[in-house]
Amino acid sequence: MDDYGLSVGNDVDLRETGGFEKWKKSGIKGLEREVLGKGVEKPKRITLSRWDNAWLSDAQVQYACLDAFLSWKIGESLLAA
Template sequence: MAINGNDDTQTMYVSFYDDNIFTTVTKDHRYVTAWISETTANINRHRQIIGLDVEWRPSYQRGVENPIAILQLCVGHRCLIFQIINARYIPPSLFNFLNNPNYTFTGAGIHVDVEKLVQYYGLGGADNGRRLAADVVDLVGQAVQIYGMSVNGLGLKALARMFLGKEPEKPKRVTTSNWENYRLSDEQIDYASIDAFLSFQIGMVLI
């Protein structure tokens, strides 16, 4: 349900089971900075865990990989979808947020996501390696390490079912859609919000 919107920014609630996720979708660096400012003011009660996910337009050409199109962040029931590929400017506040050593970013297969963020947008730490200065925890690896699970078939959907008793829908028409669209569809926004929300929620369980 959209609450407010213009060409660069939309705010809305996304429903998932009994949860309402307040989502900001934006290309505007000012809204990114505002979201980060509001989030950091309340992050301590969430143990400084942040769900992180990214999406990019699939490539069907061998050896060709498209850059990240959107970055999703979530703390509590507040999510940000930053359309980074369509942004005119990436604010320093985002760099500082991603590289705060007091924060732990969680997601399924998150190390690949981080490498792509660094590769395409230079959002890594001062060592210029393909990583963030913040702590980064792969939820799949965490589940395997703690519970001895098999990594085969273990992704965000399976983790959500196992640890939260909730299973997100992941229709192929959305997962393989064009994430570089200037205006994301409602289905894309729902999908991206829920993935970031689950990355946070499962992180709170496993860490």
């Protein structure tokens, strides 16, 4: 984030929040299924697209927003437990 002049406070590694060893290698997809009980299918072509481009496509921005929202929902669920 430093590359873009952004700072984030109170960041949390969701894989550690639940305290489960099995989550240490999980990505957001695994956490969605485990914590929220559902998985969101995201297009592989977006997952594997060029995230290092100076400008993201609309589809990449939507994908990133979805990941951010799901991360928030997972964190909310874990912290409420």
